[in-house]
Amino acid sequence: MRRIAFAVSALWLAVVLLAASAGNIVVSGQLLAYQDGYVFFTTGDGFHVAQDIVIRDAKTGGPTALHPAPRIWARATFDPNGRVTELDLSRAPLAPQGSFADVARFAVALSSPVPNPDLLDAATTPPPGQTTVATQHFSGRPVLVTFIVQVPPYTPFTSSIYIATDQSGWNAQAIPMDRVDALHYQITRRFASGTVFRYLYNRGSLQTQEIAQNGLARKPRELVVTDADVRVLRDTVYAWQDAAPGGLNQVQPQIMPTPYNPAPFPNLPPGLPPPQPPAGKPPR
Amino acid sequence: MPRIVCSAFATLMLVLASTAARAAEPTPAPTAAPPRTVLYLNAARLDFYYNRFLIEGDGNVRVRTSDGFTVTGDAFSMDLKLNRFMIAGHVTMHDATGTVSGAAIADFLDFRRIYFVPVTSEPDRWTFLNGDLAHPVKGREMPGDAFYFPEVNEHPSVTGTGAVIDSKTYVRFINAHTYFLNSGVPLGTYVVNFSSNQYFAQNTLSGASVDLTWTMAGSPNALTALHLRYDPTYKTYLSVEQHLVGDHEYAIFSVNPATRAEKWWNLALYEKLGSRFQIQSFTQYYTQQAWLREPQAAQQTTFINATYAFPHSYVTASSQLTNYSLLGPGSLQPHGTVAGSLDHPSQLQVTASSFQNKIGNLPLYEQIYEGYGFNHDTVGGDQYLQGFPGHGAPIPIPGLQAFGAPCPDQHGVKPPPGASAVYYCPVYTTIWNTVLGFNLFTPSIKLNQPESPYETYYFNASFNKQYQWNSLPHWISTTNENFSISRQFTRALNTYVGYQILNVGDHYIKGGYLPCEPVNTSTCPLSFTSFRGVSTQRTTSLGLNDAPNPEFNFSLLVRHHDDYPTAVPGLFGLPPNNIIGQPLYTSYLGQAPYDATGDVRFKILSHAMLDLSRTFYWYGNPYRTTFWQPTFVVQLLPI
Numbered sequence: 001m002r003r004i005a006f007a008v009s010a011l012w013l014a015v016v017l018l019a020a021s022a023g024n025i026v027v028s029g030q031l032l033a034y035q036d037g038y039v040f041f042t043t044g045d046g047f048h049v050a051q052d053i054v055i056r057d058a059k060t061g062g063p064t065a066l067h068p069a070p071r072i073w074a075r076a077t078f079d080p081n082g083r084v085t086e087l088d089l090s091r092a093p094l095a096p097q098g099s100f101a102d103v104a105r106f107a108v109a110l111s112s113p114v115p116n117p118d119l120l121d122a123a124t125t126p127p128p129g130q131t132t133v134a135t136q137h138f139s140g141r142p143v144l145v146t147f148i149v150q151v152p153p154y155t156p157f158t159s160s161i162y163i164a165t166d167q168s169g170w171n172a173q174a175i176p177m178d179r180v181d182a183l184h185y186q187i188t189r190r191f192a193s194g195t196v197f198r199y200l201y202n203r204g205s206l207q208t209q210e211i212a213q214n215g216l217a218r219k220p221r222e223l224v225v226t227d228a229d230v231r232v233l234r235d236t237v238y239a240w241q242d243a244a245p246g247g248l249n250q251v252q253p254q255i256m257p258t259p260y261n262p263a264p265f266p267n268l269p270p271g272l273p274p275p276q277p278p279a280g281k282p283p284r
Numbered sequence: 285m286p287r288i289v290c291s292a293f294a295t296l297m298l299v300l301a302s303t304a305a306r307a308a309e310p311t312p313a314p315t316a317a318p319p320r321t322v323l324y325l326n327a328a329r330l331d332f333y334y335n336r337f338l339i340e341g342d343g344n345v346r347v348r349t350s351d352g353f354t355v356t357g358d359a360f361s362m363d364l365k366l367n368r369f370m371i372a373g374h375v376t377m378h379d380a381t382g383t384v385s386g387a388a389i390a391d392f393l394d395f396r397r398i399y400f401v402p403v404t405s406e407p408d409r410w411t412f413l414n415g416d417l418a419h420p421v422k423g424r425e426m427p428g429d430a431f432y433f434p435e436v437n438e439h440p441s442v443t444g445t446g447a448v449i450d451s452k453t454y455v456r457f458i459n460a461h462t463y464f465l466n467s468g469v470p471l472g473t474y475v476v477n478f479s480s481n482q483y484f485a486q487n488t489l490s491g492a493s494v495d496l497t498w499t500m501a502g503s504p505n506a507l508t509a510l511h512l513r514y515d516p517t518y519k520t521y522l523s524v525e526q527h528l529v530g531d532h533e534y535a536i537f538s539v540n541p542a543t544r545a546e547k548w549w550n551l552a553l554y555e556k557l558g559s560r561f562q563i564q565s566f567t568q569y570y571t572q573q574a575w576l577r578e579p580q581a582a583q584q585t586t587f588i589n590a591t592y593a594f595p596h597s598y599v600t601a602s603s604q605l606t607n608y609s610l611l612g613p614g615s616l617q618p619h620g621t622v623a624g625s626l627d628h629p630s631q632l633q634v635t636a637s638s639f640q641n642k643i644g645n646l647p648l649y650e651q652i653y654e655g656y657g658f659n660h661d662t663v664g665g666d667q668y669l670q671g672f673p674g675h676g677a678p679i680p681i682p683g684l685q686a687f688g689a690p691c692p693d694q695h696g697v698k699p700p701p702g703a704s705a706v707y708y709c710p711v712y713t714t715i716w717n718t719v720l721g722f723n724l725f726t727p728s729i730k731l732n733q734p735e736s737p738y739e740t741y742y743f744n745a746s747f748n749k750q751y752q753w754n755s756l757p758h759w760i761s762t763t764n765e766n767f768s769i770s771r772q773f774t775r776a777l778n779t780y781v782g783y784q785i786l787n788v789g790d791h792y793i794k795g796g797y798l799p800c801e802p803v804n805t806s807t808c809p810l811s812f813t814s815f816r817g818v819s820t821q822r823t824t825s826l827g828l829n830d831a832p833n834p835e836f837n838f839s840l841l842v843r844h845h846d847d848y849p850t851a852v853p854g855l856f857g858l859p860p861n862n863i864i865g866q867p868l869y870t871s872y873l874g875q876a877p878y879d880a881t882g883d884v885r886f887k888i889l890s891h892a893m894l895d896l897s898r899t900f901y902w903y904g905n906p907y908r909t910t911f912w913q914p915t916f917v918v919q920l921l922p923i
Contacts, residue, residue: 032431033358033373033387036403040372040387044399044431046407070359070372070388071342071433093435110408111423118397119425144834153725153746156871157766157784157823158841167365169478170485173919176885176895178829178839181780182744182768183727190834198480206486213639215591215598216562217554220482238640261659261684261715264760264788265819267857267872269800271807275758275817276708277688277795 023080027098034068038108039076039084043100045107047076050083058088066091082106138194144230145223146188147175149201151237153183161185164206165199166220172205195225201237213238320504321393322350323369323449327360330447331440332457337364337478338434339447339455345371351415353379355389361433364478367451368392370431375401381418390430393451399430439463442474453479453504475502483534484527488550488566490540491515505529511540518544532556547571563590569610582610596639603632626663629684633657635719647726655719659684662713683711687756712756721750721762737772744768757794763787768825776832782825786871790817811850819873822846835887842880851877853909876901876909895919 032040040046057064058075066072066089073094077086082105088094147163155161161177168174177185198220202209212218221235328343341360347369348354358373372388377400386402398412400420410420446458460474477484477499484507489495492513501508507527514520521541528535533555540548549569556562567586573579585606592599608627635655642649661684691709725746732741748764763786770780790797797817800808824844831837845851856874883897899913 030433032401033375035374035387038387038403038407040401040407042431042433043428044388044401044409044426046387046401046403108407109423110404110406113425114421114423116411116425116427118395119427150727153723153766154748154764157782157825164482164485166478166480166482170482172485178831178837179780179827179841180772180778180829181728181742181770182746182766182782183725184744184770186778187837188831188834198482200482206482212593214560214593214595215600215637216560216593217556220480239637261661263685264762264790265817265873267859267874269807269812269855271805272800272815273798274685275687275790275792275796276798277792 024085025078025098025102026075027078027100027103028073028075028094028096029100030093031068031072031074032070039068039074039087041074041076041100045100045104046109047078047103047106048083048108050079050085053084054086056086056088058090058094061088064089078103078106138225139227140192140194141227142190143193143225143228144188145191145225146186146230146232147177147235148180148184148186148232149177149235149237150183151185151201152239152243154243155183155203155240156243157182159203162202162204163187163199164202164209165197167195167197170206172202172209191225193225193227196222198222201235203240203242208240208242210237211239211241215239217241320350320453321451323362323447323451324348325360325447325449326445328445330360330444330457331436332442332444332455332476333436333438334441334476335438336434336436338362338436339364339369339449340434340436340440347371349391353377353417357389359433362449363434364449364452364455367394370433372431372433379417388431392427392430399426401431442471442476443468444474450504453477454502454507456502471498471500473500475499475507477502477507479504479529481529481531483529483554486527486534486536486552486554487525488536488538488540488552489513489523489525490548513541518546545572545574547573560593561591563588565589579611583608584610596641597637599634599636601632601634603630605630627661628663629659629661631657631659633717633719640723647729648724649727650722650724652722653719654721656717657719658714658716660714683713684715685756686711714755716755718753719750721748723748731769738774740771742770744770758790758792758796761787761789761791777828777830779826779828782823782827784821784823784825786819786821786823788819792817807855809852809855811852812855815849820848821871821875835893837883837885839883840880843878845875845877845879847873847875847877849873851875851903853903853907876911877904878902892920 029041029043032042032044033046034040034049037049038046039049055064055066055068056062057066058073068074068087068089073090073092075086075088075090075094075097076084079085082103149161151159151161161179162173163175163177164170164172165174175187175189177187180186200209200218200220210218223233225231325339325341325345325347327341327345330339330341332339339360339362342358345357345360346354347356347360355371355375355377357371357375360369360371362369368391370388370390375386375389377384377386377389384400384402384404386400387407388401390399391397392399396414398417400410400412402408402410408422409424409426410422411424411426412420440463442457442460442462444457444460447455448458449455454475454477457471457474457476460471461468462471462474463469489511492511492515494514496512497509498512499507499509505528507529509525509527511523511525512520513523518541522543523538523540524542525536525538525540534552535554536550536552538548538550540550547570549571551567551569552565554562554564565586565588567584570581570583571579572581583606585604588601588603588605590601606627606629633655634657635653637653638651640649640651663683686708688709691707693707723746726744729743730740731743732739734740744767746764746766748762750762752760752762754760765785766782767784768780768782770778772778797815799813800815802808803813804810822845824846826842827839828841829837829839849856851874853876856872858874859872879899879901881897881899883895885893885895888894895918897917898915900910901912902908902910
């Protein structure tokens with residue numbers, strides 16, 4: 001008889017606990033603020049905090065020295081009235097649990113929600129021709145971007161070609177490229193969609209940077225990485241700053257002393273006499 | 285006469301091309317300048333993550349903005365590249381209209397939107413539009429990530445307690461520390477420039493093996509940096525560099541090394557005037573002096589380059605002026621003076637170039653250019669020294685080159701007593717030149733039409749011909765032909781086979797290059813005795829690239845040079861290497877007949893790749909000499 005009574009009591013207790021837990025919702029996220037009787041998550045939503053809120057360590061379930069504050073990760077337990085009754089805190093990110101969509105109805109806000117015309121519908125496909133940042137949706141997915149550049153025909157065959165970008169502080173050798181034929185180099189890099197950066201091609205230094213077709217310094221090219229599996233960019237370099245056409249007579253600042261006589265063979269053996277007219281026949 | 289006709293015709297064609305196309309010149313569209321905001325930030329601790337351009341702050345955060353409001357709070361987060369910041373926890377916002385408290389505020393500076401979560405009687409959501417802090421739009425939906433903190437797992441690059449942040453330009457940290465082997469290194473102030481203006485990246489310092497940069501002062505238009513550097517020549521030393529940058533101009537000044545007796549003072553200037561003209565210069569002033577005492581040697585060289593753009597062509601004037609001693613005549617004699625030559629050559633070249641133009645509907649492009657200029661030197665350098673080596677001491681001669689009959693003296697200077705050298709007259713102190721050339725190339729021609737793009741073969745070719753006529757009666761003819769066939773086998777793997785022929789002829793109207801002597805010696809091998817100033821370099825190349833993913837890349841280049849004059853080990857000088865071990869110039873007489881270069885790049889850090897390359901040279905029969913490039917070229921590349 002006693003055994004049956006114990007079993008019935010246990011069953012009743014289990015049912016009560018189950019019923020109680022069924023009314024609670026647990027959500028994990030990062031705290032934005034904890035003040036004025038509210039706890040705010042980085043969604044921007046603020047929720048009422050129960051007066052007898054329990055604060056625990058998320059890992060051990062025991063007491064914690066952490067206080068609810070910005071950047072702290074928390075697992076929040078909501079009672080059926082939408083009050084947060086328990087916060088389990090952690091400095092490290094917590095495994096995702098629950099959904100803020102389930103507790104959105106508990107978020108406290110004085111004003112009624114108003115649509116924001118600035119925000120784009122993620123499902124909307126931008127109309128053809130619209131590629132600007134302000135009107136395009138980016139998912140942030142990794143996109144393989146292949147750069148293929150055609151270089152001037154007088155580019156030395158063993159030249160190394162690089163891409164300098166504002167993302168790397170215009171480091172001249174940030175992205176080295178590989179030669180694919182007599183006139184083309186290519187490289188593939190992975191960028192998150194939505195990445196915007198400016199870039200220029202060079203031959204290893206900013207003194208060997210590309211210039212515009214009209215001989216002037218060119219503005220950096222701008223790339224907006226749009227959502228795609230792969231993107232291929234084909235660019236043309238018309239001239240290099242240090243090696244414009246007709247540059248046989250141009251001198252290199254690294255070489256001192258500079259050979260001022262524009263003769264074509266800089267490393268002839270020392271045993272070779274300098275060019276001379278035939279004996280007895282001075283040039284006219 | 286024919287060259288004058290050719291030059292005049294080319295000039296006429298360039299001018300006509302410029303005139304005819306003027307009507308088609310596009311009108312540039314105006315662009316709106318991005319809004320600029322300055323933030324004055326203080327916090328108990330600020331962390332800066334260089335690789336992500338993030339500033340994270342905690343404790344007693346206070347931000348004053350140039351937009352007219354002040355915010356205090358518990359935590360601060362800013363993405364400098366996205367140009368937005370957020371303050372969270374016990375936020376108080378104060379401006380001319382009053383004070384409001386709240387949980388968090390996020391300012392999207394580029395979009396002029398401020399998202400605020402105030403707590404009055406209850407929380408709410410307010411959005412301030414276009415800097416109007418008096419009229420919040422209440423209840424407006426906010427971007428989902430407006431109040432997100434970025435996840436950072438690495439150690440900060442720099443910490444501090446204050447910062448001045450100029451949006452999209454620079455941040456100056458106050459009470460800054462950086463970390464080396466987990467030890468804090470106090471920096472005082474430290475400036476990070478992240479402007480998209482590429483002129484900030486221009487520099488005038490020469491290469492170094494190691495460079496630790498302390499950017500100690502900065503503004504939207506200036507950057508001052510102290511460099512702690514190391515290179516094998518000067519060892520460890522300090523250098524200073526100053527940038528002054530505008531939208532269309534820059535001035536960069538440096539002293540390198542500043543703490544060694546041998547100092548290089550560099551100044552680079554650039555200015556773009558209007559939309560068609562730019563001028564730039566680079567001046568290097570070399571001194572040998574203890575600190576700022578009277579120098580024992582002083583040299584200077586200046587490059588000036590000006591370009592004027594026409595609609596379909598452009599004209600460039602390049603000039604170089606050098607003084608090998610600025611100490612003046614008589615300065616070489618005082619004790620302790622190490623100055624060398626009093627040589628002060630100069631050079632000017634004016635070149636007109638057309639754009640690259642497609643020829644009809646053919647897959648061919650052409651470009652023509654021509655130039656006029658002179659080289660001038662009344663003192664003389666060391667090229668083409670008069671007197672034959674082995675027949676007397678090198679004889680300092682005035683001018684650029686002596687070319688003529690034997691004569692007893694040059695400009696009144698007689699050969700040193702006892703020297704068996706021969707002087708020739710006249711001496712050319714100025715050599716004028718006319719350059720005419722053209723490029724012809726075809727970018728890519730498909731050789732077959734298979735279904736798969738990975739079975740397609742492409743053909744490329746380029747042809748360059750250039751003549752340079754000089755007032756010293758010789759002319760230089762250069763012909764460069766390049767062919768290649770390439771194929772992409774898979775997305776990752778591609779190969780090409782290339783063939784290049786480079787002919788250089790230095791033709792003297794009377795006389796010219798003399799045979800070397802004595803023949804069949806180490807300085808005059810039999811293969812070199814017939815050299816008369818004409819060289820032919822034929823290069824066959826096989827290249828292969830394998831890039832299975834963006835984080836790994838392997839490339840191999842194998843070349844065979846079949847050149848005349850024939851390469852003989854030790855006969856021709858090798859080009860000097862730059863600071864990281866690569867040759868300064870790539871085409872020269874006496875290249876080893878075979879070389880193979882391997883290069884591998886792979887990711888070693890989340891934002892860095894390691895690039896390792898090395899070249900092996902071998903001569904084949906009969907010399908069978910082999911050698912490696914002196915060292916591996918190792919470079920750390922930011923991703």
